[in-house]
Amino acid sequence: MRGKRKIMSRNSSELLIEPLIKRSAFLAGMLVMIFMYWAFAHFIENINLLDTLNAVWHAQFPHVPSLPHELVTLIELFHPRVLRHFIPVITGWFIAYLAAVSLVRVLYDLPDNAFARRFLNRIVTGSTSGAKPVITTSSTLESQRSDSVLLRVGGPGTLIIPDGEVAVTEINGRYYRLLIPGKHKLIPFEYIYTQISLRTQERQITAVPLVTKDAINLTADLSVTYHIDRGGILPTLTQPYPFDEEAVKRAAYTRVNNGSGQATTWLDTPVNTAQGILRGIISNYNLDELLHPAGGAREPHYIISQDLKRKANRALKEIGVELESIRIGRLELPEAAAKQYIDHWQANLDAQIQLALAEGKASSWEEVEMARAEAEVAMIQAIAEGLEKARLAGSAHTMRDVIALRLIEALEKMARQSQSLEQLPQELLAQIDYIRSGISLTQQLPASHDED
Structure with a gap:
């Protein structure tokens, strides 16, 4: 169609744009x-x-x-x-050329005009003769951009991609093609957007801050192993690093601004995602459930690891990353949090002790009152029995002595019952014995048959 660029496919790994x-x-x-x-x-x-x-x-x-x-x-x-008449044309052409060189040097921040002239001539002619191929890796791409116009601006030029990596190119800020390992010729302004390693990656982070359901701070180490989604293709000797093209594209364009002016890439996303999921899982547990699971309950560390792996794998699939393994280190209490936990545990223990003491004291008072009631009943029964015996004996003096003696016996019985519940003065029972010995009976009474 007129006025539009056509994209022609030369082979599976190379696309060419037909110029207008x-x-x-x-x-x-x-x-x-x-x-x-x-x-x-x-x-x-x-x-x-x-x-x-x-x-x-x-x-x-x-x-x-x-x-x-x-x-x-x-x-x-x-x-x-x-x-x-060609003088103004040639002069204008020369001035335009110098202006173009200066514009290119300023626009792409090139070191000098000679460098800019070579780059401009390469763009105009499309020739890459005399230029050395550029070899890049995913770890050195950004640092090489400052020294290479091909990487900073784009083609034309020759690029070599090492084994185990792929590169994503753009033209005019739009995805253009995927470069597999090998030697590639870049067309004018074909820009290397990013380069991705297909090898297995591992990232570790120490002392991840966590908060339990009962607001106790914890820390744990976290290790995540992952790679670009392979689309279900297993590695072979001829293809040791298979990959899914759509997964590579999703991973390449996974960039998040972290607020400090730097963008995190797909390499940082798995461990950051795992951190967030782990914090959410730990927030559903009390500290006692993590450190001292109830009898018969499964080990919480294993349950948390499986839950984290399942949720993280589902989230990473969306950005083209496949999770291999994830490991959670030992949950640890920071020094300040350990003191906080001990204080919290001590407060709960003190509350339980006070509650137990209060319940025991209430029970003791109840037993004392019951003993006193029983003693009062026994005393009344003893007095009534004494009165009956004195009446049968027929002596008022004897009746008085019997009543006093029975009263003393009832008091002694009540005191002995209370002694098992409360500490009594040591001289109390001695005084009762002394009072009993001081009473003389004028008439011998039959022996009492009630039980002390």
Whole structure:
């Protein structure tokens, strides 16, 4: 379609863009315009050398026919009055060239004008002769850009991709093609956007900050092993680093600004993703559940690892990364958090002790009151029994002594029952014995049959 570029596929690993105007057509057009300008200059100068040239010609060769009109016109085109019209054209062309060189040097931050002239000539002619191929790796690409115009600006040029890596190129800021390991010729302004390693990667991070459900701070080491999604293709001797093209494209364009002016790439995304998921998982556990799981419960570390791997693998698939393994180190309490946990545990323990003491004290008071009630009943029963025996004995003095003696016995029984619950004064029982011995009975009473 007219006015649009066509993308033609030469093979599976190389695409070529058909330019809007072919170079041969451009050169032919320029030649036509120059010749027309030349003819116009001849026309406005109105030069006629036919008579002059024929006179000179006949003077030298009298018997030779006159010069052809076309030859005279061709000679007239090289007349100084005609050629002087090319002075502003050549001057303007030269000034435009110098301006283009200066613009290219400033625009692409090239070291000097000579460097810019070589680059401009390479763009205009499309020739890469004399330029050494550039060998890049995923780890050195960004550092090489400052020293290589091919990597900083783009083609034309020759690029070599080492084994185990692929490169993603762009033209005008849009994805163009994927370069597999080998030697490649870049077309003008074909820019190496990024280079990706197909080898297995491992990233480790220490002391990942975590917070439990009960607001206790923890730390843990985290290790993640991953590689570019291989699309289900297993490595072989002939193809040791298979890859899925769509996965490479997704990984190449996975860039996140971290707020400090630097962008994180697909290499940083797996460990960052795993950190976020791990924090979410740990926030659902209390510290006691992590350190001291209840009897019969599965090891929480294993459960957390499996949950983390499942969730991380699902998230990384979306950016073209396949997770191989993930390992969580031992959960550790920082020194300040350890003191915080001990204080929290001690407070809970103190609360439980106080609750147990309160419950025990309430139970003791209840038992004391019950003992006192039983003693009062026993005392009343003893007094009633004494009164009955005194009545049968028929003596008022004896009745008084019996009542006093039974009262003393009831008090002693109540004191002995209370002694098992509360500490009694040591002289209390002695005083009771002393009072009993001081009572004399005028009449011998039958022995009591109640149980002390």
